[in-house]
Amino acid sequence: MSSHYEAPIREPLVLGDKSYHDISVDVAAPVLGKASKSWWIVFTIALVAFLWGLGCIIYTISTGIGVWGLNKTIGWAWDITNFVWWVGIGHAGTLISAVLLLFRQKWRMAVNRSAEAMTIFAVVQAGLFPIIHMGRPWLAYWVLPIPNQFGSLWVNFNSPLLWDVFAISTYLSISLVFWWTGLLPDFAMIRDRTKSPFQKKIYGILSFGWSGRVKDWQRFEEVSLVLAGLATPLVLSVHTIVSFDFATSVVPGWHSTIYPPYFVAGAIFSGFAMVQTLLIIMRKVSHLESYITVLHIEYMNKVILLTGGIVTVAYAIEFFIGWYSGVPYENYTYLSFGAATGPYWWAFWALITCNFIVPLSLWVKSLRRNIMWTFFVALIINIGMWFERFDIIVVNISKDRLTSSWTMFQPTFVDIGTFMGTIGFFFVLFLLYARTFPVIAQAEVKTIMKTSGEAFKRLRAEHGDDHSHVQHVEQYPADAGPAANVEDKDFDSAFDDLTEEESENNEIDIELHRGKIENLLSRIGTYDPEVNKQDDLKKISGVGPVMEQKLHQLGIFTFEQVSRMTDREYDLLDEIISEFPGRAKRDDWAGQAQALKNKN
């Protein structure tokens, strides 16, 4: 993706004086390095939770759904609550990777990889529940429209549950392909950096033989765009369809036309909260503070504010319309006086507090940029969104039309264990991912280095926006893009040169070359600021800001001076400035300067 202009007032997206090489090293470090103690501790906890959940699932399948707390009125509770919650969490990943890609939001690059991973892992958890919540999960394949031995038996295309099957499986596959596509150059980077032959083999397979050719990049860009285009409607459709499970029913509180947009907003809301939760930890643990910055967190908080606002408005509408309709059945829906004062008052207020009141604090900029507070709010939103689904499912059906069937729900240890198990499973996957996958789309981040990198921003601030550095670095094959990483020697990219020059070789030892300089100036003429006007030497192809600076040190300020240069002067120049032998001659600086001079 081509570079773009970014106003200097914008905060940089990549902090520190990062070189391309640094990015590669930083991103590859968790994969190539050893796991820390804390990783092992967290992984062990997650694994235990996962195994416990697995035990609960096996117990459920072998004994019956009765081991859950459900009853004849409340046929769904934690199972579908967890399902909707996990699917919702998945939404942020797709939104970040697809929608923000189409809208050219560069800040997504630091977070999209993990967000997409989160999406996939969350959808895996989500997909578990519709299967295990079945009374006979071994027949789960019956919901697929496949030819079967039962004669003309076919699925019921009227059922929103069937739509779910299609929606979730489409979503999972598109997300997976999208994620993988983005991973290809990064896998290749790891393949090329690792010294272990085994890893080389594995990452070689995973990267599908990525070679970094221009054609690779071109296809990469195109596929990314196409997939983004395909995935964008999915952001809207998946949770819309999940909401149809409820919206198309006749249960008061479920039967609500506001559900599709409201569910989508809620999903993004909860998804971003989960991204925050994960990345705030990961940036710390994997030392990615330079890439996932406070700015990223603030941007995501703004999305949370927006979607949280939409959700809140939806709550208000639900409450108002329910009351305004005057239908007595609406008196007990999850957003109603009945719910607020009934036996599930705590669930109602948990919803209001977590999803409305606490996120309001993000309107305050200092809190929005406070990482600890953001983490806290994100956790609260995760809890709140779980309660939203719990309220929608349990509170609504607990007080349905026929009062004789009213009852309540209490989870058993299996309900709780299964949920905890999926959280454990999710973290097992995520932690494994964090150790084996490039968690930041380094190839993409490299593309925004020059526009959004802090060092470049500073450079531009010092030398003005017009101060072009592009021409200079373009001479090097390594500048072509992240494929520069293919070979180790190319890690010393142009940027490295520049910074090194600036930091170490910037000063020309005037005393050492005094004789040569005088000789040179005598040939091409001296510069008198009072008489002559300074020209912008950077207009000469081959002269960058650094070279210009050096020429200035030598006392060369005008095209007039440069245009007088011949082979002898070029040699002198090379002797004084040793870094770029022969460049001036090759580029015919004198000729260029002549032309520029005449233009003036």
Add this chain to the structure above:
Amino acid sequence: MASNKKYWKSVEELNEDSTIVKALKDNEFVTEIPTDEFLGNKEVLETSSTTRRDFLKYVGFTTAAATLAACEGPVIKSIPYVVQPDEIVPGVANYYASTMADGFDFANILVKTREGRPIKIEKNDLAVNGGSVNARVHASVLSLYDKNRLTGPIVDGAEVNWAEFDTAVAQKLDGMAGKDVVLLTQTFASPSTSKLISEFTAKYPNVRHVIYDSVSCSGALDAFQNKYGTRALPDYDFSKADVIVSVGADFLGDWQGGSYSKGYAQGRIPKNGKISRHIQFEANLTLTGAKADKRVLATPSQQMQILKALTGGSASGLPENVVDAVNKAKAQLQKAGSKALLVTSLPDVESQTMALNFNANSEAMDVNKPLLTRQGSNSEVMNVVNGVVSGSIKGLITVGVNPVYSLPNNIEFAEAYQKLEMSLAFAMKQDETASLAKMVAATPHYLESWGDAQIKKGTYSLMQPTIRPLFNTRQFQDCLMQWTGKAPNYFDYIKENWTASILEGGSWNKALEAGVLASSAEMIMEEVKPAAEGAGAMEGSTSNGAFSALSQDGDYELTLYTSTGLGDGQQSNNPWLQEFPDPITRASWDNFLTVSAADAEALGLENYHVSNGALNGSYVNIAMGNVVLENVPVIIQPGQAKGSVGLALGYGKTAAIQEEMQTGVNAYPLYQNFSEVQKVNIEKAGGMHEFACVQLQSTMAGRSNEIIKETTLEIFNTKNISEWNAVPVVDYDHSPIEVRDKKADIWSPFDNTIGHHFNLSIDLNACTGCGACVIACHAENNVPVVGKEEVRKFRDMHWLRIDRYYSAGETFKEEIEKLENLPAFETFKTVEVPAYENPQVAFQPVMCQHCNHAPCETVCPVAATSHGRQGQNQMAYNRCVGTRYCANNCPYKVRRFNWFLYNENDEFDYNMNNDLGRMVLNPDVVVRSRGVMEKCSMCIQMTQKTILDAKRDGRAIKDGEFSTACSNACETGAMVFGDVNDDASEILKMKKDDRMYHLLESTGTKPNVFYQMIVKNTSEA
């Protein structure tokens, strides 16, 4: 045509002398197969470990093994008939008319048998005065398959054979000569048994026969005997009464044998703008009180005064509202003249006499042909009990009664009983009495026995076995025959008796086929001794009779009653009945003290819902003199008279009862002097009881317009239908249209005009909430029993439930007004809590409504539930994957999910977990596995049977042929089932009736089940 084409293999063929061509022609294989290479080298072959012999061995072995493996398969034992019985056609049910007479429940029934197994009880439509086929009678078929039954006679704790037993008994009886031996039996109401017993007592003059009704009707019997000379109960035809006043009598329950609901319901269905007026004065909330037009709270002591006031005395001293009600009731009774009926359950003779005298001119009372279902005399029984305790009685033979369990002083009695010289118990189970008896005669279930009965004078019925005795049992009568040395067996004896008199020359076979026979023949019954002088006098009885009990100390007046499920407790080991929810409290697996809200508050008793919605309640200790019942759970009962409490008899049995079914507390110790009303003291005890209550929200929260519609007779007669039975409206193009309008429908309708289209009508005026349909459905459809813990989790499997609602206001109408007028927050508090003082009560049987636009059908991902051509919503269990979406989306919440495997699972050790109990299963209905949804099928197996029978016979189906288990079981005629495509059908008339409405009609589900709304007669004049 032969082809002349020549096919070339190669150009070599052009060369006529080619060796290659020749070689190809001569040799099948052009190049020689190098067999020698692998067979020629004998040395190598010999050194190889696999010889040809080995190879053949392997082949042989694998073939044999594969064959053996293929032979293996599940072994299902099925034993064919050696000689096919003529009357049994596999797959076709046989029905036998019979009679149940266990001393508490008397009913003429039909027994449905399949392949020789009785699987269901149905009412005998030929029976006119055939008792009541209630829930217990329906469930009795399962008691046949009770695995805790006695398997043979026992002498001194050892199982013996009948010959040994007979010898032992004969020895004993001979040894007892001259000593006082009592034959204590249930009421048989059986002419043949009576005769047989008199023959037995003639042979053994030291044996005297005493009848013991564990739940006594002695007062009424005494009163009737005093007035009319026969020891019997007057029969009432409530359909002939215009004004019914009941003082405490639960005549829709078990009052005096309880067979009045049919007549009552007839009078309650509006006909020509008229229905009877029913006023109930009572302390406990009973089924009868729930159905009354006007229910007045009165404690038993007040009831006494009310009865006096109604029959001429003064009402002074009663609360003002009661006085008013009494005066009005009195006026209405007088106005009705001979169409008035006054009934009471007050146990004393005086009260019963008052009612009897009052009704003397009533058309509704029949004294000429009274009921013979209760014969016991309190004083006689007391004499026996005292005799046993004092030791003056040396021997006791008990038949069909369980005095060690059911006597008020059972502990004292049990000790004395063990000291008796002779104790012989005829029992089906090793019950409390049998386990203490020295000799136990194992008796068969009534479905294995012969017998006859005269439930109502002049109406005889026969009991016939429908299965060969499952165990080594012999019925009481056969034993007597054996011991008196009479005719070969009881069957011949009955036949002889009947032929001699009852049949009046008619055919025995016809009588047996019909099961019932009206006969004017007076069969000489055993002379029942009149009560001792002074009409039912008992120790310490005063002129107030049994009210002596109330003179005891005690702050609360207790009314003991029998629950709809367990009755007197004979069938305690029947899981269907245990799981049957009480129609009023809707609690199953328990008995409990019902307490008024005011008293509960005063005593600090509480009922609350725990977090999963289940009900918990406080415990109390009930004290009456020295008797203390500890830890009796409490239910705070709306409509319970303040100062009164209620408790059901028949619970707390432990002997020969499976552990799960040892439920409740035994209330018989409080049944002092066999009086249902007692004074007791109550104090709170520690701990909380866990109830298994299937309905937790008692009110309709102001939704009665959509759930139970109701109006008054006056409005019904005078106002336009739109005022009292309006169809809900929805908006269409900004104007309201009825939901029944086609335009209100976004679905294309099913074509229901071809073939049959089944509808079910439920008349809420006629439904008494008796629950017979619930058990009938249980039996017909193999509905599993899930146990108390699961019911408590709200997972009962009943396909048919009877919802019971209390009004939050004085009436349901007031409840709606409250909902509409009160501010939001107050609304919830007000409309959700029943008016504890004296709410209006309504019952509503709810099963799958078989919606024509069923919400369940659209949401099933695998189309396991779909619409049938005959209107049913059908459930394909095999296709169900168990997402439960259909249940969530069902507005009626009638779908039941198999949370576990309920059959052949030790966790659910009920009838489906043993071979004996599984014999009751209906082979026409599949037993569902776990993980699938099930629900009412509108008994599709029954309608299909009817259709196929008619098809085979090549005839049209007449109206009335179609039925479901519930409509068959309904005695009051509240449920009518039929084909609405039949223009002549009753169901079509019901569908067009003005009272017809659909449950939750505004949802637009268009159910095939509809209800007839309640009309109450509120006129005071």
